[in-house]
Amino acid sequence: xxxxxxxxxxxxxxxxxxxxxxxxxxxxxxxxxxxxxxxxxxxxxxxxxxxxxxxxxxxxxxxxxxxxxxxxxxxxxxxxxxxxxxxxxxxxxxxxxxxxxxxxxxxxxxxxxxxxxxxxxxxxxxxxxxxxxxxxxxxxxxxxxxxxxxxxxxxxxxxxxxxxxxxxxxxxxxxxxxxxxxxxxxxxxxxxxxxxxxxxxxxxxxxxxxxxxxxxxxxxxxxxxxxxxxxxxxxxxxxxxxxxxxxxxxxxxxxxxxxxxxxxxxxxxxxxxxxxxxxxxxxxxxxxxxxxxxxxxxxxxxxxxxxxxxxxxxxxxxxxxxxxxxxxxxxxxxxxxxxxxxxxxxxxxxxxxxxxxxxxxxxxxxxxxxxxxxxxxxxxxxxxxxxxxxxxxxxxxxxxxxxxxxxxxxxxxxxxxxxxxxxxxxxxxxxxxxxxxxxxxxxxxxxxxxxxxxxxxxxxxxxxxxxxxxxxxxxxxxxxxxxxx
Numbered sequence: 001x002x003x004x005x006x007x008x009x010x011x012x013x014x015x016x017x018x019x020x021x022x023x024x025x026x027x028x029x030x031x032x033x034x035x036x037x038x039x040x041x042x043x044x045x046x047x048x049x050x051x052x053x054x055x056x057x058x059x060x061x062x063x064x065x066x067x068x069x070x071x072x073x074x075x076x077x078x079x080x081x082x083x084x085x086x087x088x089x090x091x092x093x094x095x096x097x098x099x100x101x102x103x104x105x106x107x108x109x110x111x112x113x114x115x116x117x118x119x120x121x122x123x124x125x126x127x128x129x130x131x132x133x134x135x136x137x138x139x140x141x142x143x144x145x146x147x148x149x150x151x152x153x154x155x156x157x158x159x160x161x162x163x164x165x166x167x168x169x170x171x172x173x174x175x176x177x178x179x180x181x182x183x184x185x186x187x188x189x190x191x192x193x194x195x196x197x198x199x200x201x202x203x204x205x206x207x208x209x210x211x212x213x214x215x216x217x218x219x220x221x222x223x224x225x226x227x228x229x230x231x232x233x234x235x236x237x238x239x240x241x242x243x244x245x246x247x248x249x250x251x252x253x254x255x256x257x258x259x260x261x262x263x264x265x266x267x268x269x270x271x272x273x274x275x276x277x278x279x280x281x282x283x284x285x286x287x288x289x290x291x292x293x294x295x296x297x298x299x300x301x302x303x304x305x306x307x308x309x310x311x312x313x314x315x316x317x318x319x320x321x322x323x324x325x326x327x328x329x330x331x332x333x334x335x336x337x338x339x340x341x342x343x344x345x346x347x348x349x350x351x352x353x354x355x356x357x358x359x360x361x362x363x364x365x366x367x368x369x370x371x372x373x374x375x376x377x378x379x380x381x382x383x384x385x386x387x388x389x390x391x392x393x394x395x396x397x398x399x400x401x402x403x404x405x406x407x408x409x410x411x412x413x414x415x416x417x418x419x420x421x422x423x424x425x426x427x428x429x430x431x432x433x434x435x436x437x438x439x440x441x442x443x444x445x446x447x448x449x450x451x452x453x454x455x456x457x458x459x460x461x462x463x464x465x466x467x468x469x470x471x472x473x474x475x476x477x478x479x480x481x482x483x484x485x
Contacts, residue, residue: 140193
C-alpha cells in the first residue's frame with residue numbers, strides 16, 4: 001500500500017476538512033509560503049461573519065436582529081439532509097457537522113501535510129474532562145523528494161467545548177466562542193517523515209523516533225522544545241541534531257516503528273525489504289543489533305510490542321501476514337498467519353485485553369484476533385473473532401482505546417474515521433438497518449467522523465478521555481464525541 005502523501009507539486013489546493021462547525025469539501029487549503037508555517041491555523045466562524053458584525057449589532061439594538069436569525073435558521077434546517085457515507089454529493093452541496101454530537105471539534109489547517117504524528121504526555125494531569133483543553137503533539141512534515149522537512153512540536157490550547165444544542169436556553173461556560181491557540185517549535189529533518197513515534201515513558205524525557213524516506217531512523221530528544229512551550233523562558237538548543245541514527249536499513253526506507261511500553265528505550269523499526277531491526281536507547285548510549293528479524297516476503301507495514309510480555313512483538317506486512325516474534329529468536333517468527341487476501345497495513349495490540357490484536361487491510365476490511373487461538377507449526381490458521389467491511393478503501397490507521405478494552409478507532413482512505421464498540425451485541429430487532437445504498441450498518445459502529453481528505457493516522461489522547469486526533473492531506477483534527485466518554 002502506498003502511504004506517501006500528496007506529491008510536492010500538488011500541495012497547493014487540497015480540499016479543507018472540518019472548519020470548526022462545518023464539514024465542507026468546497027474550501028481550499030491556503031497556499032504555503034514557507035516550510036512548516038501555519039496560516040490562520042484555527043479558523044472560526046466568527047471570522048467569516050466579521051464583515052457583518054457592526055450591522056448585526058445595530059439590528060440587535062433595534063430589536064430586529066433575533067427575528068432575522070430565527071428565520072435564517074429555520075430556512076437552513078429545512079435544507080439540511082441526513083448524509084450517509086458513500087452517497088454522492090450533488091452540485092453545490094457540502095457536508096456540515098452536527099455539532100450536537102461533538103463535544104469538541106477543532107481543525108488545524110496546515111500548510112504542509114503530516115503523514116504521521118504522536119501525542120506528547122504533559123504534566124497537566126490525567127482523566128481531564130474540563131474545558132478548555134490543551135494538547136501537545138509531535139508531528140513530521142511529509143513533502144517527498146524535498147530534503148528540508150521538519151519535526152513540529154505543537155501546543156494546542158484554548159480548545160473550548162463546541163457542542164451546540166438548539167434547545168439550550170442557557171449558555172455553556174465551557175463553550176465560549178474563542179479561537180484556539182497554536183504554538184509550535186520546529187526542528188529540521190532531512191527527508192520526508194514517514195512515521196513518528198514517541199517513547200511511552202515520558203515522565204522525565206520526551207524521546208521520539210522518526211523514519212525518514214532517506215532510509216534512516218533518527219532518535220530525538222524533544223524535551224527542550226516541550227519544556228519551552230510550557231515555560232517560554234526555557235532555553236532551546238542552538239543546533240538541533242538527533243541523539244542517534246540507525247543506519248542498518250541502508251537506503252531502504254520504511255514505515256514500521258514502535259517503542260516498547262514495558263522496557264524503556266527499546267525500539268523496533270521495519271523497512272520495505274522486510275527487515276526488522278532492534279535498537280536499545282540507554283543513558284550511556286544507543287545500540288542497534290547487527291542481525292535483523294527476517295521472515296517477511298515483502299515490506300513490513302507496522303509493528304506492535306506486546307503490552308504484557310517484554311520479549312514479544314507483532315509485525316504485519318504487504319505479504320498478507322501477521323507474525324508474532326520472540327526477540328530472543330531472530331531466525332524465525334513464533335507464529336505466522338495469513339491475515340488477509342490483501343496487504344495488511346496496520347495492527348494494534350489491546351493494552352487492557354492483551355490477548356486481542358486488531359489488523360487493518362488494504363481491501364477496507366479490519367479484523368480482530370484472539371491470540372490465544374494462535375498456534376505455531378503447520379496446520380490451518382486461526383479465524384478472526386470479528387471482521388468488519390464498512391470502509392470502502394484501504395485501512396490507514398487503527399488503534400484500541402487506551403482504557404476501554406472493547407472500543408476501537410479506525411480510519412480509511414475513504415475519508416472516514418469510525419469509532420466502534422465491539423461489546424455491542426447484535427439486536428434481532430435492529431438487524432437489517434441499511435443505508436440508502438443497501439449496506440448494512442453494523443450495530444458495533446458508534447460514530448462516523450468525516451470532512452478530512454485521505455486520513456493517514458489517528459491516535460487517542462491518553463490524558464483526555466474520549467479525545468481523538470487525526471491527520472490527513474487536508475488538515476489536522478482534534479475532537480471528542482458524545483459516543484465515547
